[in-house]
Amino acid sequence: MQAVLEHSAPKGASERKGKRTGLLLLSPAVLILLVWSLVPLAMTLWYSLINYNLIDPTLHGFAGFSNYWYLLTDPDFLYSLLHTVILVVGVLIISVGGGTLLAILYDQEFFGRGIARVLVISPFFVMPTVSALLWKNLMLHPIYGVYSAMMRAVGLTPIDWLARFPLLTVMMIVSWEWLPFAVLILLTAVQSLDSEQKEAARMDGAGPIAQFRHIILPHLSRAISVVVMIETIYLLTIFAEISVTTAGGPGVASTNLAYLIYSRALLQFDVGGASAGGVLAIIIANVAAMFLVRSVARNLEV
Amino acid sequence: MAIKTKRSTKIAVTCLGWGIALWLFFPIFWMILTGFKSEVQAVSTPPKLIFAPTLSSYAEVFERASYWHFTFNTVIISVGATVGALLLAIPAAYSMAFMPSKRTRGTLLWMLSTRMLPPVGVLVPIYLLARSTHLLDTCTGLAIVNMLTNLPIIVWMLFTFFREVPAPILEAGRMDGATRWQEMTMVLLPLALPGIASTALLSLILCWNEAFWSLNLTSSNAAPLTAFIASFSSPEGLFFGKLSAASTLAVAPILVLGWISQKQLVRGLTFGAVK
Amino acid sequence: MATLELKSLRKTYLTEEIIKGISLSIEDREFVVFVGPSGCGKSTLLRMIAGLEDITSGDLLIDGQRVNDVEPGKRGLAMVFQSYALYPHMDVYKNMEFGLKLAGVPEKERSEKIQHVAATLQLEPYLHHKPGQLSGGQRQRVAIGRAIVRNPKVFLFDEPLSNLDAALRGQMRVELSALHRKLNATTIYVTHDQVEAMTMADKIVVLQKGVVEQIGSPLELYHHPRNLFVAKFIGSPPMNFFSAIFQNGGHDGSSVQLRDGTLLHVPVSPPDILPGTKITVGIRPEHVELAPASDDSGVVEVIERLGAITLVHVRCADGQIIVVQTDGFTTLEVDTPVSLKLPPQHCHLFAPDGLAFEACRRHPLAA
Structure with missing residues (x-):
């Protein structure tokens, strides 16, 4: 806030008039977002409390918390919750950890660095359905996939990754998409580090590891929190990758909350149950959001 | 001695940098490559890196x-x-x-x-x-x-x-x-x-x-x-x-x-x- | 040509009052400088006049018209910003043209005006350069040109020279003074640099914490500072201060006793205070006289030789440091014992509330 105030400068000739103009310019975006965030939320809440099935009109009336009860006692739901957490945390660890290391690597001077960087960040620009199919068919296909061929070449039996380790494989595919994003942001952050700071640390006798811990990592903290926030937004609702590769299976082995709600609503037409899941997803997301937005807000001089 | 260490570090960094970059980019590269294969070439085992490129797949996609x-x-x-x-x-x-x-x-x-x-x-x-x-x-x-x-x-x-x-x-x-x-x-x-x-x-x-x-x-x-x-x-x-x-x-x-x-x-x- | 009147202007940010009721009138063609330490509200006051900050209470009149609610662009003012604030996406010509265009001035007239101003400011070769291609001094000229071309009633300058290096600053100071003589327009100039204030102003307004400390001509401020703050702020190196005891006084002067017992009869008339009151004596470094030591009243601690002048820092018997300005030829050395002479006609006395005793005779240049 301080920064805004200091920066703020332009103020209208008459404060009230200035405020009105400001509000007038701001309100369309705010109002439309308000509607966008509240109306569906209210509807979800309402649906979650009634019996509502799109193909079974005989089923209606107030359901109370039975949709929630049904969901919470459903092992599928608990699995999907667990899978959601595993996916988010796993991908975050891989992309932020790997991203930090790669950012430092690509900060070093070497031959063809510019091109190598472009290659590294490319997967971020690939649409999720393409990357899912790409991995499913061209890379990991048990017969025709490149990885399978490589395993055969060294005398191993190829693995049907998506059937044997569905969740892990989905996590790898998603990490492949998001690692470049982390590299993109963190590399810029590493490059913005004042070289005098590094030199001062060297003069103080800090080795590479001490430099990393005490200089680079603290400097990256703001950028890391931005990466975590943006990635979490998207990772909580991984959908296309699962839908295209495993369709949540086998069984529910790779079903996350997003996919579960989708299958309840649009495959089983159980609007009430799906809405209950939606409400729970919103609650989970809000808990995460509370932490994330707070930490980002702390790290940003707004 | 110091210079020598530095050079070997540099070579290692170059190899690592390029290795990781190529590994991460490989699926995209392979996708582009496969697009220029015929369906038969595309599923050949082991996969072929060198082949006679064809535009038949593109032609088919465009035809739709x-x-x-x-x-x-x-x-x-x-x-x-x-x-x-x-x-x-x-x-x-x-x-x-x-x-x-x-x-x-x-x-x-x-x-x-x-x-x-x-x-x-x-x-x-x-x-x-x-x-x-x-x-x-x-x-x-x-x-x-x-x-x-x-x-x-x-x-x-x-x-x-x-x-x-x-x-x-x-x-x-x-x-x-x-x-x-x-x-x-x-x-x-x-x-x-x-x-x-x-x-x-x-x-x-x-x-x-x-x-x-x-x-x-x-x-x-x-x-x-x-x-x-x-x-x-x-x-x-x-x-x-x-x-x-x-x-x-x-x-x-x-x-x-x-x-x-x-x-x-x-x-x-x-x-x-x-x- | 224009006059300005500020009637108890106030400005409140959130809960904090930044400008605490300032009244001031500015004559036609006057060059007024607002000066004060950073955070004193001088820039805010200027921006209130410009219309960039709203006025919480009080009236602002330009040529007798209340303009509190008039848009900045319609007040007939032009402003030169500290950062110049040139439009980076427009070349010099377009920068100067922008305001005229918005005002609906016909193209031919615009071009004539810009050519004329560019000639005055030697900007002709740069008319089609973007600001990014210009040096600091050139940008400064463009900013001034952009203000002049609109032929405003009042010019506002917000610390315009603070981004220039010392040599250029001196040059621009002279140019601005010359320009003011030529244009003869009412000007308000904000600075924290007292040299700029002293050299350019017809009238200086010293501000501190949103309050006017003194209004007067440069020499008035120098010779007759109204209070301790102004006495400290104006003058470089700053005035020396030490405490003394007020003895007695009348129309012809006041007697004070310094801490070493010396009696001083200063030609200033005392306010209503009791004998024995502790007061402050002030004297400028250029007015203290050094004499070879008759006693050990002081020892030279530091000597700063600036060429034309020498600043001698003397430690007195009671430990206080007094700065003395002498010519460049003094042969004094560090650790030499010296004694100080304080010519009473140059001493200022300040009552415990900080207000100066009134001089019996005004200085001829500061009447």
Whole structure:
């Protein structure tokens, strides 16, 4: 806030008039977002409390918390919750950890660095359905996939990754998409580090590891929190990758909350149950959001 | 001795840097390569790196009238959503950057938090709303949803860029007799144009690649490229050549845009957290 | 040509009052400088006059018209910003043209005016350069040109020289003074640099914490500072201060006793205070006289030789440091004992509330 105030400068000739103009310019975006965030939320809440099935009109009336009860006692739901957490945390660890290391690597001077960087960040620009199919068919296909061929070449039996380790494989595919994003942001952050700071640390006798811990990592903290926030937004609702590769299976082995709600609503037409899941997803997301937005807000001089 | 160590480190860094880069890029490279194979070559075991390239897969993809239909949808949806979001976001960001109030910080964080609302949570009502307003499976409907989901991030990015414009320049405009509107259009927008462009670019990329709503709110009429590619997850996906050719076509424009604009994208995406 | 009147202007930010009721009138063609330490509210006051900050209460009149609610662009003012605030996407010509264009001046007239101003400011070769291609001094000229071309009633300058290096600053100072003589326009100039204030102003307004400390001509401020703050702020190196005891006084002067017992009869008339009150004596370094030590009243601690002048820092018997300005030829050395002479006609006395005793005779240049 301080920064805004200091920066703020332009103020209208008459404060009230200035405020009105400001509000007038701001309100369309705010109002439309308000509607966008509240109306569906209210509807979800309402649906979650009634019996509502799109193909079974005989089923209606107030359901109370039975949709929630049904969901919470459903092992599928608990699995999907667990899978959601595993996916988010796993991908975050891989992309932020790997991203930090790669950012430092690509900060070093070497031959063809510019091109190598472009290659590294490319997967971020690939649409999720393409990357899912790409991995499913061209890379990991048990017969025709490149990885399978490589395993055969060294005398191993190829693995049907998506059937044997569905969740892990989905996590790898998603990490492949998001690692470049982390590299993109963190590399810029590493490059913005004042070289005098590094030199001062060297003069103080800090080795590479001490430099990393005490200089680079603290400097990256703001950028890391931005990466975590943006990635979490998207990772909580991984959908296309699962839908295209495993369709949540086998069984529910790779079903996350997003996919579960989708299958309840649009495959089983159980609007009430799906809405209950939606409400729970919103609650989970809000808990995460509370932490994330707070930490980002702390790290940003707004 | 020291120099020697340094050189060997350098060689190691070069190898590592290039090794990782090639490994991460390999799937994309292989996809592009496979697009130029015939279906037989595409599924040959072991996979062939050297082959006689053919355009037959591309020809087949192009022959399907539907390919252009999907591309057209994607372009309409992405551009529509981006233009709409910018029209809403520019005045909002201008207001917050140059006429901040006590509530500005709260408003910004609230906007961001609406983005945290998981789409799955509201899938059902949005689906039903779209159905009852006849926006289901229309480009308009999907463009509106894309615009709304990206609006918070776009406002944030523009806010970040606008704040980099020195306030005295706008004040000079006002001293010169510019109205608020003239100040915004004749002074601020030309100055913030690079920022606005990279914001638009990010919005285009996000819309182009958006999958959740695209898969759930469209079926045939308004389906964008994401949905078109997803249709290959059926047994048809075993036609590796066609899949690769179609995927390459779907990805190429954004990949090239991303390559060109990576630096500007980062500036906006970090919300000013990285200078 | 214009007059300005400020009637108890106040400005409140959130809960904090930044400008605490300032009244001031500015004559036609006057060059007024607002000076004060950073955070004193001088820039805020200027921006209130410009219309860039709103006025919480009070009236602002230009040529007798209340303009509190008039848009900045319609007040007939032009402003030169500290950062110049040139439009980076327009070349020099377009920068100067922008305001005229918005005002609906016909193209031919615009071009004539800009050519004329560019000639005055030697900007002709740069008319089609973008600001980014210009040096600091050139940008400064463009900013001034952009203000002049609109032929405003009042010029506002917000610390315009603070981004220039020392040599250029001196040059621009002279140019600005010359320009003011030529244009003869009412000017308000904000600075924290007292040299700029002293050399350029017809009238200086010293501000501190949103309050006017003194208004007067440069020499008035120098010779007759109204209070301790102004006495400290104006003059470089700053005035020396030490405490003394007030003895008695009348129309012809006041007697004070210094801490070493010396009696001083200063030609200033005392306010209503009791004999025995502790007061402050002030004297400028250039007015203290050094004499060879008759006693050990002081020892030279530091000598700063600036060429034309020498600043001698003397530690007195009671430990206080007094700065003395002498010519450049002094042969004094560090650790030499010296004694100080304080010519009473140059001493200032300040009552415990900080207000100066009134001089019996005004200085001829500061009447």
